Amino acid sequence: MTEDTMSDEEFWDARYGHDEQVWSGNPNVILVREVTDLEPGRALDLGCGEGADAIWLARRGWHVTATDISRVVLSRAARHAESAGVADLVDWQHHDLGASFPAGEFDLVSAHFLHSLGDMPRERILRTAAAAVAPGGVLLVVGHSGPPPWDHEHAHVVLPSPEEVLEALRLPDGQWEVLLCEEHERFQTAPDGSPATRTDNVVKVRRLRE
DSSP states (O other), X not given: OOTTTSOHHHHHHHHHHHOSXXXXXXXXXXXXXXXXXXXXXXXXXXXXXXXXXXXXXXXXTOEEEEEESOHHHHHHHXXXXXXXXXXXXXXXXXXXXXXXXXXXXXXXXXXXXOOOXXXXXXXXXXXXXXXXXXXXXXXXXXXXXXXXXXXXXXXXXXXXXXXXXXXXHOOOTTSEEEEEEEEEEEEEEOTTSOEEEEXXXXXEEEEOOO
């Protein structure tokens, strides 16, 4: 089976099954920057991976629902939460977000780097995410503005600008406040160890209280 014939779930199970740890174990920088001053409540972490963001939120007093398409990584994330002493604050749920979505309303919905080379309906998923934000709550969407500079195979892939992400949310007029809609650069180490610069984008919006 090749990557082209794998489902998203098979791809991510294989990716996470190949290595004991794929990511750094640290929460995403933009999450820390944008959420530190928020009052803890109920949070939804979409595409939680190995659980660093969910665990950071739980340590700050949030009750977190964390989802991923890979059962392999959800098991790993649950072990990390247990080691961190926050297992009782995180509900790990398996979802292919294009087919199912966690129930409930949340004070924070966070989607960091929710991308796929498959047919994941990202715009529809993010609109569903916005609908899950409680009055007064925040939706935080962070994504890549393009593939990494070393990935020549996917150099043709076009990813949305922050303005396009915001427009695709189709937020009703007068019901939301746009807090942030911007691009930013960050440094990353390429697979060969050389330094590289990537451009990411962030959209942060708050649902207004009635």
